[in-house]
Amino acid sequence: MSGPTSLSLRAAAQQIAAKRLSAADYAAAWLARIEAREAEIGAWQYVDRDTVLTAARRCDDEAPRGPLHGLPIAVKDLIDTVGLPTEYGSPIYKGHRPAADAACVALARAAGAFGLGKTITTEFAYFSPGKTVNPHNPAHTPGGSSSGSAAAVAAGMAPLAFGTQTAGSILRPASYCGVVGYKPTFGLIPRAGIKSLAESLDTVGVIARTVEDAAFFVGVLTGRGALRDVAAAPAPRIGFCRTPMWDEAEPATVAALDRARGALLAAGARVEDVAVPAEHRGLVTAQDTVMAYEMARALADERVRHGDLISPALAQLFDRGLTIGPEVYDAARAEAAMARQRLPAFFADCAAVVVPAAPGEAPAGHAYTGNPVFNRMWTLLGTPAVTIPAGSGTAGLPIGVQLVGRVGDDAALMAAALFSERAFAVAA
Amino acid sequence: MSGPTSLSLRAAAQQIAAKRLSAADYAAAWLARIEAREAEIGAWQYVDRDTVLTAARRCDDEAPRGPLHGLPIAVKDLIDTVGLPTEYGSPIYKGHRPAADAACVALARAAGAFGLGKTITTEFAYFSPGKTVNPHNPAHTPGGSSSGSAAAVAAGMAPLAFGTQTAGSILRPASYCGVVGYKPTFGLIPRAGIKSLAESLDTVGVIARTVEDAAFFVGVLTGRGALRDVAAAPAPRIGFCRTPMWDEAEPATVAALDRARGALLAAGARVEDVAVPAEHRGLVTAQDTVMAYEMARALADERVRHGDLISPALAQLFDRGLTIGPEVYDAARAEAAMARQRLPAFFADCAAVVVPAAPGEAPAGHAYTGNPVFNRMWTLLGTPAVTIPAGSGTAGLPIGVQLVGRVGDDAALMAAALFSERAFAVAA
Numbered sequence: 001m002s003g004p005t006s007l008s009l010r011a012a013a014q015q016i017a018a019k020r021l022s023a024a025d026y027a028a029a030w031l032a033r034i035e036a037r038e039a040e041i042g043a044w045q046y047v048d049r050d051t052v053l054t055a056a057r058r059c060d061d062e063a064p065r066g067p068l069h070g071l072p073i074a075v076k077d078l079i080d081t082v083g084l085p086t087e088y089g090s091p092i093y094k095g096h097r098p099a100a101d102a103a104c105v106a107l108a109r110a111a112g113a114f115g116l117g118k119t120i121t122t123e124f125a126y127f128s129p130g131k132t133v134n135p136h137n138p139a140h141t142p143g144g145s146s147s148g149s150a151a152a153v154a155a156g157m158a159p160l161a162f163g164t165q166t167a168g169s170i171l172r173p174a175s176y177c178g179v180v181g182y183k184p185t186f187g188l189i190p191r192a193g194i195k196s197l198a199e200s201l202d203t204v205g206v207i208a209r210t211v212e213d214a215a216f217f218v219g220v221l222t223g224r225g226a227l228r229d230v231a232a233a234p235a236p237r238i239g240f241c242r243t244p245m246w247d248e249a250e251p252a253t254v255a256a257l258d259r260a261r262g263a264l265l266a267a268g269a270r271v272e273d274v275a276v277p278a279e280h281r282g283l284v285t286a287q288d289t290v291m292a293y294e295m296a297r298a299l300a301d302e303r304v305r306h307g308d309l310i311s312p313a314l315a316q317l318f319d320r321g322l323t324i325g326p327e328v329y330d331a332a333r334a335e336a337a338m339a340r341q342r343l344p345a346f347f348a349d350c351a352a353v354v355v356p357a358a359p360g361e362a363p364a365g366h367a368y369t370g371n372p373v374f375n376r377m378w379t380l381l382g383t384p385a386v387t388i389p390a391g392s393g394t395a396g397l398p399i400g401v402q403l404v405g406r407v408g409d410d411a412a413l414m415a416a417a418l419f420s421e422r423a424f425a426v427a428a
Numbered sequence: 429m430s431g432p433t434s435l436s437l438r439a440a441a442q443q444i445a446a447k448r449l450s451a452a453d454y455a456a457a458w459l460a461r462i463e464a465r466e467a468e469i470g471a472w473q474y475v476d477r478d479t480v481l482t483a484a485r486r487c488d489d490e491a492p493r494g495p496l497h498g499l500p501i502a503v504k505d506l507i508d509t510v511g512l513p514t515e516y517g518s519p520i521y522k523g524h525r526p527a528a529d530a531a532c533v534a535l536a537r538a539a540g541a542f543g544l545g546k547t548i549t550t551e552f553a554y555f556s557p558g559k560t561v562n563p564h565n566p567a568h569t570p571g572g573s574s575s576g577s578a579a580a581v582a583a584g585m586a587p588l589a590f591g592t593q594t595a596g597s598i599l600r601p602a603s604y605c606g607v608v609g610y611k612p613t614f615g616l617i618p619r620a621g622i623k624s625l626a627e628s629l630d631t632v633g634v635i636a637r638t639v640e641d642a643a644f645f646v647g648v649l650t651g652r653g654a655l656r657d658v659a660a661a662p663a664p665r666i667g668f669c670r671t672p673m674w675d676e677a678e679p680a681t682v683a684a685l686d687r688a689r690g691a692l693l694a695a696g697a698r699v700e701d702v703a704v705p706a707e708h709r710g711l712v713t714a715q716d717t718v719m720a721y722e723m724a725r726a727l728a729d730e731r732v733r734h735g736d737l738i739s740p741a742l743a744q745l746f747d748r749g750l751t752i753g754p755e756v757y758d759a760a761r762a763e764a765a766m767a768r769q770r771l772p773a774f775f776a777d778c779a780a781v782v783v784p785a786a787p788g789e790a791p792a793g794h795a796y797t798g799n800p801v802f803n804r805m806w807t808l809l810g811t812p813a814v815t816i817p818a819g820s821g822t823a824g825l826p827i828g829v830q831l832v833g834r835v836g837d838d839a840a841l842m843a844a845a846l847f848s849e850r851a852f853a854v855a856a
Binding site: 107195 | 619651725730732
């Protein structure tokens, strides 16, 4: 890629604000990429050239509204947009037009951005996939549920995309597609206007090309200057953790973590092994319990009134969720609360801990979006996490590693992530 | 009241299920009450006789779906309903028709209930009031934001109503209207499909005629048998707390707490004074900080695109919320988290602690829905709380007391509340 689409988000917005780049030209460059790749990739649920160019021209005509001025952003179709249909990956909502933008979209607009289109989500962000394929090999899944967001950014069709994560829906597809996925601390980005699946877990985040773009965008959106302007940590202390799910790590993931360790050491990081407390072994199950229980209730209207339009996989989740008693659910949440209290000791002096982002490369086929086993625990705990591309596996597909940070200290995590991203690039 | 409207919710549903009472007759009795009182009270945003009777007749024709079979429930107009307009108390949403029922409504339907109509909320559940007056004296406010829900139940126009609370929007209007208001533990009832205002605070609850009705309904809705079938605690240990806001308590509230103490002692409760930890003095301010910060962001779309349709009071809140920096917001949330950890020591052996529900009787006039100062702290802490009617004040208006319980132990709170309700009735 060259030309305006190769600029960082910050640089593109600055050039547009300074009238050195027209927002219309910038948008047109992304639309050209979409025209070139979308037929193969299928990342978009909805994109309309005229709507995009009209919004871009308006940016050219008006004074800059904020640091995102003129940036066209992809929006996962689990997120309400007033100007574009929002279908949540379900035929129940065919042609649905929400009455308001989700808060995250409205905040992006208020800072000058606008919607580039809606990206494919699995059905209600669970496991039944949409039409999207992996840009690196169309015979493989892009992962999910933020399938279209990850594929669109990976295929160069969008500079950044909103995603959401309830189990592993940002970090896993980012790993499969070779892009950066950033799930901020639980609650950092408001969830108003996003289809509610599991209130204890649902987290809004982004898929981006670089750690800097992700931190800049979320920093602007949330008014957090330390995140917006994050610089690489000079010599971060980074933990490596063979999580309790280590048996699920395929050779490609084991090798990626080994390479990451070598690259970090070579770049001057202080690397040490850390261990998840033994009590955390049950957290993957606890996450699954909370998710099934809450989804069966949050989607009660769809479950009861539209049972014929629910996929078998989701119907099974509902059945399972309804058999979980309140005492089991309460115990899972209590287990998570206890585990959160042990996190400071787990991190000790580490700014970030490296764990697998996914079991391995993107699985072949399109019926299955892959296993979120390495993400569930961290989503339940509410820690910020970021997937950074870290080479490729034996099938030649990308693979990422996941850096997990302290709750509420997203800036420190992203500073360590910037350092790591550069270290991996040098080693590659 | 006599006839079917005098039955408890459980008894009415049982009689309908046993075909000893027709759901249509039961609904018609409530509709007759609405016809008699609504012109004076203005509790309803939307109610349609034919829709209600059609739903009731369907209940008569089908096998009982669950323990709420045939019960017509009022729904605060902050809560999405697919069959009825949902306007959130704002002209921005005039005629808005959501695509789905909120989860709480769908769960109530799945248990056999149906909607009686939508009750007036203040503008986005903040302070700009709707048309509702206090059923005990139309020159006074009913309180808010669940104004219509409290007034409808108080005027005998609905057996039970959904409400929501972000500061004091269930407990305060219940006190002003002389009915029971029950805000469960934070998160007990799912929030999917409720207009999101402040994610850290928004809580779904109910306004009811009795503690038993409130516990039964919420127990069924959440599948929590201990709550559904709660019995009065035999001789509960109940704390009395002069909260840090005691200076705001008017003589009517001081007298109501004194009467409550006497009644509880006479009924055999073990009563003791408890003190809020000194560190909790800042929680009222912290709640206000969290609410302003989150509402200014959750309602970003309405704020940016519809500024001309926002009331001055809400615009002021937005302005204030936007000036709060993330570090101030983070500090307020951290203060709340620390305070939650001190709650077990605060409650010690008490099943519930009695505090004021409101500063005094309902203020005169309709421009102001009263002060939630006695509710803010407990909403921030996520404790379950219930307002129980406890006599009247010098203006002859009702006054309630608030019982606060341990997080997650709603059944114990409601057992103490049942005991208290009976004790107050004997003393009256």
